[in-house]
Amino acid sequence: MPKLIPFAEQKFHKLRNECRKKSILFTDPKFPANNSAIFFSRSPPSGIIWKRPGDIAEDPKFFLDSASAEDFAQGSLGNCWFVAACASVAEHPDLWKKVVPDYEEQEWSPKNKYAGIFHFKFWQMGDWVDVVVDDLLPTINGKLIFAHSTSKNEFWSALLEKAYAKLFGSYEALTGGKSRDAMVDMTGGVGESVRLSEYRSQEKKAELFKSLLYAYENKALMSASIMAVTQREREAENEEGLVKGHAYSITAVKKLMIGTSLLAYFKREKVYMVRCRNPWGGVEWKGAWSDGSPEWQNVSESTKKELGLTLDHNDGEFWMAFDDFCQFYTDIDICHIVNTKRLTFKMSWKEFKYKGEWKPPNRWGGCGNNENFLDNPQYLFRIHNTQELLLSLEQSEKRSSKKKGKENDVIGFTVFRAGINQKYRIHNKLYDRIHSGPFSNARGVFARVAFKKGVYCVIPSTFESKIRGEFILRIYATSNINLRELIKEGPKAKRFFRAPYLAATAVNIFRGEQLFSDTSQHKVYCIIRCEKKKQKIPSFKGIEEFNWNTRATFFRQKPEEDVKVEVWEKRFFGDKCLGYVTLPMARANWSKYQSMNTSTRYVVQSKDEKSADYDRNPQYLWIIVQQSEALHTL
Secondary structure, eight states: OOOEEEGGGOOHHHHHHHHHHHTOOOOOTTSOSSGGGTOSSSOOOTTOEEEOHHHHOSSOBSOSSSOOGGGOBOOSSSOHHHHHHHHHHHTOHHHHHHHSTTHHHHSOBTTBOOOSEEEEEEEETTEEEEEEEEOOEEEETTEESSSBOSSTTBOHHHHHHHHHHHHHTSSGGGSSOOHHHHHHHHHOOEEEEEEGGGOOSHHHHHHHHHHHHHHHHTTOEEEEEOOOSSTTTTTOBOTTSOBTTOEEEEEEEEEEEEBOSSTTGGGOEEEEEEEEEOTTSSOOOOSTTSTTOGGGGGBOHHHHHHHTOOOOTTSSEEEEEHHHHHHHOOEEEEEEOOOOOSSOSSOOOEEEEEEEEEBTTTBOOOSTTSTTTTSSOEEEEEESSOEEEEEEEEEOOOGGGGGGTOOOOOEEEEEEEOOTTOOSOOOOTTSOEEEEOOOBSSSEEEEEEEEOSEEEEEEEEESSSSOOEEEEEEEEESSOOOOEEEOOOSOOSSBTTBOOOOEEEEEEEEEEESOOSSSSOEEEEEEEEETTEEEEEEEEEESSEEEEEEEEEEEESSTTSOEEEEEEEOOTTSOEEEEEEEEOOOGGGHHHHHTOOSOEEEEOEESOTTOTTTTTSOOEEEEEEEEESSTTOO
């Protein structure tokens, strides 16, 4: 369980007990109820009075009944991204109860001695932070001016927004943002951004709908928005009733069956549908499948009941056909709630994470376009079986530095296939690149990447070099991947009581060719012998082509001693050596190896050169060899 950190060193229970003993209401000295808490770049509107809930409503409640999306209506602050995220969280009791700890104890009731103090939890860079607030809220003419519930005497939504504003320094700091960030902060989930322009074909749309349906059924939180190209377009309603530059919660993803009669039961058409919610309420989609549109006449009453269809024109919630959704919206934010429970009926993931920092002198090299790209933090992991991994990189939040003009840095990560015996940091870009980018100025970037069995290195970086910042790297896998940071640059050349290392040799067994003439599949592996060390290249099943593409690095005391690569077939009653390749390492070959970055074909010398098949069926290994006297360059 991640540790809970009291924000600004304020401990809720200690402060509440002190107020109760003194019979006073809590007033927060760390986030005072004045103009500085509202705006930092301009003066707030006149007439603002800070009031406690008891001065706003006769019978104030923290929660009225239970949490729901209707508890969140956007106020005069441009933070629809946050309100949309809150509305999504409110639909899942197991999620909002993370954000609102011991919510029953915070309720106004005779058994809870009211002290004017509340607290909320937010996920920040791998830790849960507990934020304490008083309940003084900004009002004009007795009404809340920012986020509020549709019920006048319910206040958890307004207090949650105040706690989030305190976390970043002011209400103004919440202006403009991505729903994925708020959803991640309230759940500790993994954020993903989807650009709908990449899903224009029907095939791509079907693929996207399948992904969204899977995400919805696995409790992912989602929102959608329409990009505003100009400031004038921002929050302007179009002819279809949708608002540009505005975040909508996605509250359902369904396959809808059309047809009302029993006769039509077996001929019913499936329609892909998405339900959205506007935090403003009232302003809704006017097209097909909107509230009261004729399309609903083709849907049975039982299906309408199952969907919870209300057709309320003023609640801000509406249905759209998925084709229309893809046509009008431009972006989707998703927060995946990754299941890491051990005892579960659903697919379970293991989480591996590292906090890191881009910093001088040699850990801020920028992206792969930069000469010093490899001067970044590097993390090694091992895949034992082919699988898809979820990779997430989050940079530290810059929202609290908005008044200083600080924005998100452009970040991303690159994954290389590392050496099977990799111990030290990578020092050249000749390693096989598995994944790169895309780089984005979003707070976090995400990718699903399929990996084959092998060893890999992920390098998180900023796009530009010499940008300082903190980050957290999270990787989710179905089995242990032994994630660790590569810290050492290389071995020490001089060693006590041992001969010094004089050179480094890297051998990449790229592939085998014509190793067998029959069509049955064989398991073949290689053994590299270098001085007194040996390294096994894992078995690969193939017919004629065996694609290992696996590298091993050796540090040499006798760099002119030849390297031998043996080819073995895995057999039930004892493995058989098929032959070997000798790599000549005399100094005359070093110049060739120093510049080599393409594979060379070597003939496999048979163990039994008198075999009838030896001359008729030559066997080959494609190998890349690199040699350097500088130990820290391979």
